[in-house]
Amino acid sequence: MSCERGCFIELKTAREISCHQFKECIRAFIDNELPVNEKADFLDHAENCPECRSELQNMQFVTAQLKRLKRISVSPEFDFRMQNCIRREHERLRSPVYSARVYLQQNVLPYLAVPAVAACLVAVAFVYSNTNSPVMTDVPQSVMSQLETQEGIDLVPDEESTMVEDVQYVLETVTPQEVQKGLFLVEDDSVIPVSQGTGDFTLISY
Amino acid sequence: MQIDKKTLSDQEILFRLVDEDVESFGILVDRYKNRLTNFVFRFVKDTDVSEDIVQETFLRVFRHRHNYKAIANFSTWIFTIAGNLAKSELRRRKRWKFLSVDAINDDEKKFDLPDTGIKPDRAASVSILDENIQSAIDTLQNKYKESLILRDIEGMSYKQIAEITGVPVGTVKSRVNRARKKLQKKLRGHTPEDEIF
Numbered sequence: 001m002s003c004e005r006g007c008f009i010e011l012k013t014a015r016e017i018s019c020h021q022f023k024e025c026i027r028a029f030i031d032n033e034l035p036v037n038e039k040a041d042f043l044d045h046a047e048n049c050p051e052c053r054s055e056l057q058n059m060q061f062v063t064a065q066l067k068r069l070k071r072i073s074v075s076p077e078f079d080f081r082m083q084n085c086i087r088r089e090h091e092r093l094r095s096p097v098y099s100a101r102v103y104l105q106q107n108v109l110p111y112l113a114v115p116a117v118a119a120c121l122v123a124v125a126f127v128y129s130n131t132n133s134p135v136m137t138d139v140p141q142s143v144m145s146q147l148e149t150q151e152g153i154d155l156v157p158d159e160e161s162t163m164v165e166d167v168q169y170v171l172e173t174v175t176p177q178e179v180q181k182g183l184f185l186v187e188d189d190s191v192i193p194v195s196q197g198t199g200d201f202t203l204i205s206y
Numbered sequence: 207m208q209i210d211k212k213t214l215s216d217q218e219i220l221f222r223l224v225d226e227d228v229e230s231f232g233i234l235v236d237r238y239k240n241r242l243t244n245f246v247f248r249f250v251k252d253t254d255v256s257e258d259i260v261q262e263t264f265l266r267v268f269r270h271r272h273n274y275k276a277i278a279n280f281s282t283w284i285f286t287i288a289g290n291l292a293k294s295e296l297r298r299r300k301r302w303k304f305l306s307v308d309a310i311n312d313d314e315k316k317f318d319l320p321d322t323g324i325k326p327d328r329a330a331s332v333s334i335l336d337e338n339i340q341s342a343i344d345t346l347q348n349k350y351k352e353s354l355i356l357r358d359i360e361g362m363s364y365k366q367i368a369e370i371t372g373v374p375v376g377t378v379k380s381r382v383n384r385a386r387k388k389l390q391k392k393l394r395g396h397t398p399e400d401e402i403f
C-alpha cells in the first residue's frame with residue numbers, strides 16, 4: 001500500500017512500518033491525507049518509537065505555529081484609497097482619449113504594421129545600397145568634350161592610360177553628392193573631387 | 207427583487223463588473239484585501255508596501271476584468287497576480303540592495319500587538335515566537351516560501367497552490383514538505399507547547 005506521497009510502504013508485519021517509511025509519511029499525516037488503515041499503522045509506530053514521535057511532534061508544532069501567526073490586516077485608510085483608485089481608473093478607461101487609443105490599437109494598427117515594417121526595410125536597403133556601392137557611370141560626353149579641349153591639362157600622366165579611364169576612376173571615388181553637383185576640378189595632372197583640391201584648379205561641371 | 211450582492215460568488219461579481227457594475231467591485235475588495243495583505247506581507251515584511259501591492263493587484267484585476275476566463279478560479283487568479291507583484295518587489299530590492307530602516311529601528315513594530323487578555327509574559331513569548339517564525343520564513347527560497355505560505359498560513363488546497371504557482375501538485379507537496387523541514391531546523395529549541403499527538 002502507499003501513502004498520498006506515492007511512497008510504497010512494505011509492511012514487515014501486518015501493522016509495522018520502518019522509521020524511514022514513517023518519516024516519509026509525516027507530511028501526508030499532517031495534511032490529513034493518509035487513509036484510515038495506514039493512519040493506524042502510522043500512529044502505532046509513533047507510539048513505539050520515541051525518535052519518530054519527537055519528529056512528528058516537532059513538525060506538528062511548526063505547522064500549528066504557522067497557522068497561529070498573527071494575521072496582518074489593511075490600515076483603516078485602505079478602503080478610501082482603493083475607492084479613489086478605482087474611480088480614477090474607471091474614469092480613465094471611459095475617457096475618449098483612451099477609447100480612441102484602444103480603437104487604433106485594435107482596428108488600425110494591425111493593418112498598418114506590416115506595410116510600415118516593409119517600408120522601413122526598403123528604406124534601409126536603399127540607403128545601404130547608395131552608401132556602399134561605387135558610383136559607376138559612363139562618362140558623359142559633355143565632360144569628355146570639356147576635358148579634351150582644356151589647355152595645359154594633362155590628364156594622362158601615364159601614356160598608356162586613357163582619359164576615359166582617369167575620369168572613370170575619379171567618378172568612382174567621388175561621393176554621389178559631388179557627382180550630382182557635377183563638381184570636379186583639375187589640379188596638377190589629375191581630375192579630383194572638389195573636396196580634395198588644394199591649389200590651382202580649373203572647375204569642370206556638367 | 208433586489209439581490210444581496212454580498213451573497214454573490216466571486217465569478218458572479220466579476221461578470222457584473224464586466225457589465226460596468228463598478229460598485230460590486232467593493233465586495234471583492236472586502237473579501238480579499240486582508241488575505242492578500244497577509245500573504246504579501248510574508249514576502250515583503252512591510253505593511254505599507256504590502257498595501258501598495260494589494261492595491262495594485264486590485265487595480266490590475268479591475269483593468270483586466272474583461273480578460274477573466276470563467277473556467278479559472280478567481281482566488282487563484284488574484285493570488286497569482288499578488289504573488290507575482292510581491293516577487294517583483296523582492297527582485298527590485300535585490301537590484302537596489304535596499305536597506306530597510308525598520309531593520310535598525312527597534313522602536314517601531316511591524317507586527318500588530320497581541321490580543322488583550324493574554325498574560326504579559328506569554329504575550330511577549332508569542333510575539334518573539336512570531337518574529338522567529340517570520341525570520342525563519344525569510345530564509346526560505348521564494349518557491350518554498352510561496353508554497354508554504356499558501357498552504358500553512360492561507361490554508362489553500364494543493365490543487366489551488368499548483369494553479370497559482372504553475373507547477374504540478376506533487377511538486378507543491380514536495381516544496382511544502384521541504385519548507386516545513388527547513389523551518390523545523392531553524393526553530394529548534396522551541397519545545398512543543400502541548401502533546402499534540
